[in-house]
Amino acid sequence: MQIVRHSEQTLKTALISKNPVLVSQYEKLDAGEQRLMNEAFQPASDLFGPITLHSPSDWITSHPEAPQFFSDPYGKTPSPDKCSIYIQSIGSLGNTRIISEEYIKWLTGYCKAYFYGLRVKLLEPVPVSATKCSFRVRDILEFLKKKKPEDALCVVGITVIDLYPRDSWNFVSGQASLTDDIPFFGVGIFSFARYGSDFYSMCYEGKVKKLKKTSSSDYSIFDNCYVPEITSVLLLRSCKTLTHEIGHIFGLRYCQWLACLMQGSNHLEELQCAIGFSIALVRWIDDESSDTPGATPEHSQWIVKCLAVLQK
Numbered sequence: 610m611q612i613v614r615h616s617e618q619t620l621k622t623a624l625i626s627k628n629p630v631l632v633s634q635y636e637k638l639d640a641g642e643q644r645l646m647n648e649a650f651q652p653a654s655d656l657f658g659p660i661t662l663h664s665p666s667d668w669i670t671s672h673p674e675a676p677q678f679f680s681d682p683y684g685k686t687p688s689p690d691k692c693s694i695y696i697q698s699i700g701s702l703g704n705t706r707i708i709s710e711e712y713i714k715w716l717t718g719y720c721k722a723y724f725y726g727l728r729v730k731l732l733e734p735v736p737v738s739a740t741k742c743s744f745r746v747r748d749i750l751e752f753l754k755k756k757k758p759e760d761a762l763c764v765v766g767i768t769v770i771d772l773y774p775r776d777s778w779n780f781v782s783g784q785a786s787l788t789d790d791i792p793f794f795g796v797g798i799f800s801f802a803r804y805g806s807d808f809y810s811m812c813y814e815g816k817v818k819k820l821k822k823t824s825s826s827d828y829s830i831f832d833n834c835y836v837p838e839i840t841s842v843l844l845l846r847s848c849k850t851l852t853h854e855i856g857h858i859f860g861l862r863y864c865q866w867l868a869c870l871m872q873g874s875n876h877l878e879e880l881q882c883a884i885g886f887s888i889a890l891v892r893w894i895d896d897e898s899s900d901t902p903g904a905t906p907e908h909s910q911w912i913v914k915c916l917a918v919l920q921k
Contacts, residue, residue, distance in 0.1 A: 611615070614659035614671070615866055617650045623678050623866050624649065641919040648918060649867060655914055658868045668873030669865060677862040686859075693760045694720060694729040694855060697753060699768040700737040704836055709734075712839050712847075716767070719848040724855065732756060737770065738828035746774045746784045746798060753796040763858045765851060766798040769836050784876070785854040797854040804846040804877075805837025 615623075626632070635643065649657040662670060696717060703709035713731065720729045742748035749766060757764045765785070765835050774781045778903055785797025807813050815835030837843060849870060864871035 611662040612659050613662060613865075614652070617652060620650045620866055621794040623676065633759065634639075639912070641921065644921065645915060645918045651855050656911065656918070660865070660868055660872065665674055666875055668875045671875060672873060676861065676865045687727060687762050691760055691762050693730050693758070694724060695730050695732050695758060695761050696720070697756060697764055697766045698734040699740060699749075699766050700766065700770060700834070700889070701832060701836055702769060703760070703839060708839055712844070713759040713767075715844055716851055717846060720851060723852045727762065734766070735830075737768075737831040743825070744768070744772050746769050746781060749798045750784075750796050753798065757795060761795065763795045763797065763855060765854055767798070767847075767851070768798070769802050769834065770800060770804045770831060772798060772800045783850050783854045784790050795858060797858055799847075799850045799854050801837070801843060801847045801850070804843045806840060806842055808837070892912040
């Protein structure tokens with residue numbers, strides 16, 4: 610295990626904008642809000658820690674790229690006529706309609722909180738057969754591009770079917786466009802097929818029990834595909850991936866500065882370390898008796914620490 614820790618000055622150079630509009634917005638924040646944001650530059654901060662590398666297979670090690678600075682000319686900003694984030698569910702997302710709707714409700718609530726000020730809307734759910742494609746990412750993005758409404762800043766698809774970007778990869782959790790000079794700008798997709806707590810266990814119920822050859826136009830194999838139980842762990846992982854992919858659409862590359870939502874992740878340990886504000890965590894604190902999936906203790910403690918900084 611290796612810790613990647615940057616100095617206070619390096620972090621300030623990388624993450625502080627000199628854009629007059631943003632500087633003005635920062636100056637309008639109250640003292641507590643400014644204090645919370647400045648925690649990112651404190652070497653001993655409990656809130657915004659350094660990056661932990663678990664193994665040589667971690668994303669930051671296996672996919673080296675130039676770091677992104679706040680001043681880099683990337684990004685897509687909302688406009689009055691394009692300020693809506695659309696979520697498109699593909700195939701069943703739960704073993705019952707109620708579970709599926711509850712999952713979508715939580716994702717939507719999280720997205721609204723994370724991208725505060727933007728509208729988050731749902732497109733009508735579609736069956737897998739409506740895509741008329743394999744689950745190669747490029748094909749799915751092409752499908753989503755055709756579904757993109759006029760007022761959409763972006764459209765993000767959600768599915769429980771495994772995705773793959775190219776034949777040399779066996780899966781990818783999600784993918785979204787980064788710059789506006791590519792064909793699929795403004796669309797993204799993620800799958801929570803591998804986010805269940807039992808996916809990598811010997812007793813995983815979704816294993817293929819019998820191989821079946823089908824034609825490329827036969828989607829019946831997906832009719833009764835296994836859907837993992839919607840737990841708090843799966844929900845939190847899904848919320849992080851959803852907002853991570855939308856972050857790419859906004860022009861954010863993989864973060865190499867702090868333990869951050871925009872870190873790349875090749876495995877679940879990396880994803881688990883990424884920090885992201887969650888509606889689930891706040892509701893867990895507000896109502897511990899709720900039957901709705903809640904937060905893990907360490908994440909609820911993180912929210913409590915944030916509130917403590919704000920209220921100093």
